[in-house]
Amino acid sequence: MGWDDALGALEAAIAPVRERAEEARVGLALEHTGPLRLDLSFVTSLRDGVDAAEALDIGVCVEVNSCFAERSLEETLRRGKDRLRHVQVSDFVIGSLCTPDRAVPGDGDIPLAAIVAWLDAAGYRGALELELVGPRIESEGYESSIRRSIAYLDGLLLTSVS
Numbered sequence: 001m002g003w004d005d006a007l008g009a010l011e012a013a014i015a016p017v018r019e020r021a022e023e024a025r026v027g028l029a030l031e032h033t034g035p036l037r038l039d040l041s042f043v044t045s046l047r048d049g050v051d052a053a054e055a056l057d058i059g060v061c062v063e064v065n066s067c068f069a070e071r072s073l074e075e076t077l078r079r080g081k082d083r084l085r086h087v088q089v090s091d092f093v094i095g096s097l098c099t100p101d102r103a104v105p106g107d108g109d110i111p112l113a114a115i116v117a118w119l120d121a122a123g124y125r126g127a128l129e130l131e132l133v134g135p136r137i138e139s140e141g142y143e144s145s146i147r148r149s150i151a152y153l154d155g156l157l158l159t160s161v162s
Contacts, residue, residue, distance in 0.1 A: 006042040011056055029059035029085040034066040045070055050080035059085030065092050068110040074118045081122040088131040101134040104145050106152040116156045
């Protein structure tokens with residue numbers, strides 16, 4: 001099925017969910033995946049996520065691990081600023097062939113400081129979720145990974161708003 005047909009099928013599939021969400025005053029957001037996860041979604045970039053969210057009149061969840069290397073990411077965040085509802089933060093070590101293989105923010109190669117600054121400049125004031133899964137996190141242990149992640153992200157946020 002092509003992208004436009006898949007979008008139409010998604011629109012039809014979420015119709016009852018949209019109705020119930022509106023009754024409950026809950027917003028809907030679409031999370032994009034990476035191109036390795038075509039088994040989960042046809043929306044494999046943040047740019048496509050923003051386009052789909054605009055077409056469906058819903059929000060978008062930014063999965064940093066899946067979009068950090070996208071062309072013109074800063075521009076996509078700025079263009080999608082009115083659709084951004086949630087941001088999942090993690091890090092990635094280039095060269096890993098395992099998925100998911102998140103790293104503690106600051107331990108990998110994702111330019112998190114730039115991405116947080118771009119989100120701030122776009123006016124994003126929503127939730128930032130730490131997404132800590134995979135063998136690196138399990139090897140270190142969740143308690144240590146969570147503490148270090150919070151400390152790192154706090155530092156980025158304090159730098160971004162000052």
